[in-house]
Amino acid sequence: MTGETYDIFQAIADPTRRKMIRLLAGQELPVTVISKHFPISRTAVSKHLRILSESKLVNVKKVGRERRYQLQPEALSEVKEWISYFEPFWDNKISKLQHYVEKEESSEIDPPGSEGDPGEEKGGFPDLTPPD
Amino acid sequence: MTGETYDIFQAIADPTRRKMIRLLAGQELPVTVISKHFPISRTAVSKHLRILSESKLVNVKKVGRERRYQLQPEALSEVKEWISYFEPFWDNKISKLQHYVEKEESSEIDPPGSEGDPGEEKGGFPDLTPPD
DNA sequence: ATGAAGAGAAACCAAAAGGTTTCATATGCC
């Protein structure tokens, strides 16, 4: 009843689907029109759209006999958040700014500059068993 | 001579690789140790690491007979930037803040709120042919 | 009502992905 789901990281892994997402930014389009932009069959496009739909990246709206696909970019926040976990570990100046602007909680992350010489960790590694 | 490359979106599509990335955040580890954290063979881990390496997400440092793998999270900026293209289209409050904080150029994007009734675009769609 | 247009479902296929086991090579240690 809940409907299928599809991992969003996998959803955006395919270049064709990324192009579709771009195409749908700001405009909602029916399948036939979308497929005009790609060198593959309409059916193939339809399957990609189903995957995007199952990953909550797009929304379908029935209008007459057509189905208008609409981007739901909020679904990307999962990816964005996943990435933001690593921002404290990189040196891009922008990311440092964001670190202060956008983070409320700075817990659970080893901030860079606090590594206790990673040279000799042979015996006991922190078994992070990370959430993802 | 340039070495193989691997699409970073595909690199992070695999859950096992995402866990590896998490594991390598803040610490550099050799293959054998990394493989202790996964229910797959060391060789399989090695192949994942090669993919991460080819997508510039990790760096290898030879130390004696071991290869220490080190995270290079900057590679994620490509993904981050790709996502940021869509932030003007969603309503998350944080993203709006970022829109001002992080963008130098706000060109080439239809800001949300400027849609001219998407109901009747039947004839001429802007052929975006987007960069990705 | 009848035919054309829009779209998903089914069945099928080739290639890519993720794993495994086995083999080869380099380095460390006595």
Added chain:
DNA sequence: GGCATATGAAACCTTTTGGTTTCTCTTCAT
């Protein structure tokens, strides 16, 4: 030298993925 450790390469296998063609179902227009 000779053996154990660390790791990648090769060959191989199975499942997933992206695509196709064909078929069916709706809905619009005449």
